[in-house]
Amino acid sequence: MELISIEDVRAAAADIVGTVVRTPLLPVPWDDELWVKPESLQPVGSFKLRGATHAVARLDPAVRSRGVVTHSSGNHGQALAYAAQAAGVPCTVVVPEGAPQVKVDRIRAFGAEVVLVPPARRLPEAERVAAETGATLVPPFDDPRIIAGQGTIGLEILADLPDLDVVLVPVGGGGLSSGVATAVKALRPSAAVIGVEPALAADARDSLAAGEVVVWDVERTYRTSADGLRTNLSALTLAHLRERLDGIVTVTEEEITAAMGRLAREARLVVEPSGAVAVAAHLFHRDELPSGRTAAVVTGGNVDPARLASVLAG
Template sequence: MELITIADVRTAADDLAGTVVRTPLLPVPWDEELWLKPENLQPVGSFKLRGATHAVARLAPDVRSRGVVTHSSGNHGQALAYAARAFGVPCVVVVPAGAPEVKVARMRALGADVRTVPPARRLAEAERIAAESGAALVPPFDHPAVIAGQGTIGLEIVADLPDVDVVLVPVGGGGLGSGVATAVKALRPSASVIGVEPELAADAVESLAAGEVVVWDVDRTYRTCADGLRTNLSARTLAHLRERLDGIVTVTEDEIMAATGRVLRDARLVAEPSGAVALAARLFHRDELPGGRTVAVVTGGNADPAVLAAALAV
């Protein structure tokens, strides 16, 4: 499996300039060695805009004109719909039943044709639509251009904090961790990139231990409140993480919700549970992490108001 390089990430950065927000690093008042990377401030509320925009930009014009299709529980679907609208092409998003309604509504508002299917059918249905319509399939994470786009977060982290020691990234399908680790390890080899995933969707931990993709079925992964992290790794993302990730830790549901409330109250940022797992690792598993100057990526803020209310009550 050929891995992306720092050159690929730099190409993505050129494609994204002027379209994607270059988010800052924000210090927090309770931890002098912690900064947050607030990707919830992107126009679609998550880091997914980076990979989706780069992937659409890299399509040949005649291919792109036929439109794009994907499968997503919400954030990637919103990002692809936004990118497709910017390029003036149609977008179809296959959504698993049970996806947060706030995310589905925003996909439709961005012009996406949303199709709902049972969770286990999402990929197969997206592939069927692509084959029948001629639209380009842009998967949420299993794509070199998507991974390179997400890697631009790592470029920005090292540029803004050159002596960073630790970068914490949520892991679902592994595209973010693959891209960020590629950039950070190329530019700051001494830094550690640590993945974080929910205990109730810990397929990446098992996959890295086994050296092959271990699939958790939807009955297991759908127990977690971190809906953006319910997907399994692909062979491509596993290859990147095995080569470049320095470790992975898991966090509980209570820890995720507590971190969601903490970032809202004390950092004044709206994070969905999936976006708060990196902070949860720093708050509750610091003894399992390397020490030093740490950046936690807040990956998204597309939370249902009821979820935010529950987090504030913790």
């Protein structure tokens, strides 16, 4: 299976200029060896805008005019809706029932049509829409263009902190971690790239241990509050992670909540549960991580207001 290259990531970086915010790498006030990459500051509130913008840009104009469709728990859907609106093409997003309402509302606000289905029907419904309308299916992670777009985060981290030692990156479907690991390992081979996922959705850990994709069903993965990390790996992302990821750690729901509160109170960053897992790993699992100057990717800030209120009240 062919993996993406650093050249692919650099091409994506050129494609996303003007649509995607180049987020800063910020030091945290409680640890002088930790920086955070706040992708929550993107106009759609998450890193997903990078891959979506690159994927839309790479479509042939005639194909692009027929529109795009995807399936998403929210953040990729928002990102593709935004990228499609910027390109002037129609977009449909198939969303699993139970996704945070704040994310569904924002997908619609960016001009996309939303179709709600049971979680297990996400992909079949997206494929049906594509077949009926001629729209191009843009998957959330299982696509080289998406992986390359997300990898631009790695380029930016190294530009801001060339002598870093560790990158902590959340793992859901594996597109982000595949892209970031590609960029970091190409430009700074000595740096360790460590994936982080919820203990209640640790399918990537199991997949890496088994050497093949291990699927956790939705009844298991939907126990975690980190709704963006409930997705299983694909064969493509597993191939990247087996080659380029240095390890994986898991965090508990209590640790995720504590990291959200720490980021809100002390770093002034509103972060959703999925976005807090990398910081949670650094706060609670230092003994499992390499030492040194560390960058943690904060993937998104589209948190349900009620959840944020409960975190801050606690």
